[in-house]
Amino acid sequence: MDKQQLVLWLSETAISSDESDSSEWSDVCTIRQDVSEDEDNSDEEEDTLFFPLMQYLIRLRRKRVDDYLHIIDSWTDAEFKNRMRLSRKTAYRLIDELEKSGFIASHKFGLKPLEPKLCFYIFLSFIANTEPLTPIATRFDISISSTFRVIRRVVAWILTKxxxxxxxxxxxxxxxxxxxxxxxxxxxxxxxxxxxxxxxxxxxxxxxxxxxxxxxxxxxxxxxxxxxxxxxxxxxxxxxxxxxxxxxxxxxxxxxxxxxxxxxxxxxxxxxxxxxxxxxxxxxxxxxxxxxxxxxxxxxxxxxxxxxxxxxxxxxxxxxxxxxxxxxxxxxxxxxxxxxxxxxxxxxxxxxxxxxxxxxxxx
Structure with a gap:
């Protein structure tokens, strides 16, 4: 797949999203139209189209993660404990310890920052229920392989205790x-x-x-x-x-x-x-x-x-x-x-x- 095809594919992926900013989305549509009308663009012109679209998708996916973390933060203490099976106070204390442990890298992987808070919530969602990884990955907008990697890393940290x-x-x-x-x-x-x-x-x-x-x-x-x-x-x-x-x-x-x-x-x-x-x-x-x-x-x-x-x-x-x-x-x-x-x-x-x-x- 060359860069032009990738731009078109990425824009189609963005179309299927339910969450988009109207001003940014109009720019993406314009990008896609320009690519469709002129397939002989130079490499420099392709980069002009490719990187703004990638930045838009990165912002979009981060927004999804932030939105679900905001939903978790909006739960009452009773709702939090019922879903995560720990009190919010206990969870926050463990998140602080996880952040200081060094088991969760401070840099970013792919399109999503793997922050300790996010990682610990993914782990709690896994261990608190018997559902498969797919719905957990979907809620946090992370790949199944990345979800499993996060869970294993948090488990490894807990075993040190x-x-x-x-x-x-x-x-x-x-x-x-x-x-x-x-x-x-x-x-x-x-x-x-x-x-x-x-x-x-x-x-x-x-x-x-x-x-x-x-x-x-x-x-x-x-x-x-x-x-x-x-x-x-x-x-x-x-x-x-x-x-x-x-x-x-x-x-x-x-x-x-x-x-x-x-x-x-x-x-x-x-x-x-x-x-x-x-x-x-x-x-x-x-x-x-x-x-x-x-x-x-x-x-x-x-x-x-x-x-x-x-x-x-x-x-x-x-x-x-x-x-x-x-x-x-x-x-x-x-x-x-x-x-x-x-x-x-x-x-x-x-x-x-x-x-x-x-x-x-x-x-």
Whole structure:
């Protein structure tokens, strides 16, 4: 395609736009007419036509982006939280951190400036819903490939916050406070957390059999330990859906560390609780197996154990309720990307709780 044909094509693209400035548009129409009437223009004359048209289209596309950002800014705080799943205060704080991180380049790519605010809103639009990339790209007037690149970059930045957001209690005071919180809520002493797994539904991958779980759909597994305030204190993600909880546990760094040095994670005879599929370990307590020989104390423990595990169900429910993408990954078959996105969602889950950014039950 030579420059004259490109000018004509670009002008036709501009015609299809619903947003145009009348004075600028009349100039573009004049340009197109001149090109059609005289196809023997010199290179200098072609540049005279080409660059003003390109500048017009650049301004037009930037106006579309600014318009949608203005729409987002015009939302009430309730509308913002309902759509983006974070409070505006939390979002602005994260945008400031993203801007200082250097993960978003300050220069411009193509026709659109990739500002941190724009990038973070694209990411939130992605993780807050299960819709495909096309409508997200359309709303922000950015190509699908650029949209995916932005999402991956923001995910990579969030993962740098992993050790600060998801951390095991380190000091004696932290462990004591955690045990006291669990004792007040559940009646179980010396407990530092609940361990549980949840399946994240994915599209059929290449090695489908390995990822097909017992319920008949394809998934990867998120293993997490949860504290009394529904925060994640440890996460391990990416094992195929056909794995059981014990197999996932034994592959996790948590298991390796606890097996080699129990006191590093579970000092003073502290432990985790888990459901009946987990093995009984010095630092992991499943319920006692039901039989007629259980003592009253063991039956009471099982009753407390059952109510305690509702906390892990609630934590996973909050995670998937806030970040709906975690319920279902459609189209995406890159397991590494899916795993990173899930861990990023867990980090944001903790970040929101630390900021007292809670969702109402109906949300």
């Amino acid at each position: 992993l050790n600060d957001a998801i951390k095991w209690p380190q000091t004696f005071e932290e462990i004591s406070l955690l045990c006291d919180s669990f004792h007040n809520k559940t009646g179980i002493t010396h407990m530092v957390g609940i361990i549980d797994c949840t399946h994240i539904k994915i599209e059929k991958p290449k090695n489908a059999r390995e990822y097909c779980n017992p319920k008949g759909y394809f998934s990867i597994i998120l293993q997490a330990t949860i504290d009394a305030n529904l925060r994640f204190t440890n996460v391990f993600c990416g094992e195929p859906g056909s794995s059981n909880c014990t197999r996932v546990l034994k592959k996790s760094p948590l298991y390796n560390t606890a097996s080699q040095n129990r006191n590093a994670l579970f000092p003073h005879n502290t432990f985790l609780v888990g459901h009946s599929s987990y093995p009984s370990l010095p630092w992991l307590m499943p319920p006692f197996r039901e039989n007629k020989r259980l003592t009253p104390q063991q039956r009471e423990f099982n009753s407390l154990h059952t109510s305690t595990r509702k906390l892990s169900d609630k934590a996973f429910s909050l995670l998937k309720g806030r970040f709906r993408r975690i319920k279902l990954f459609t189209v995406y078959r890159n397991i590494a990307f899916i795993t990173d996105t899930i861990v990023a969602a867990c980090i944001l889950h903790n970040y929101c709780l630390n900021e007292n950014d809670h969702l109402e039950e109906h949300e």
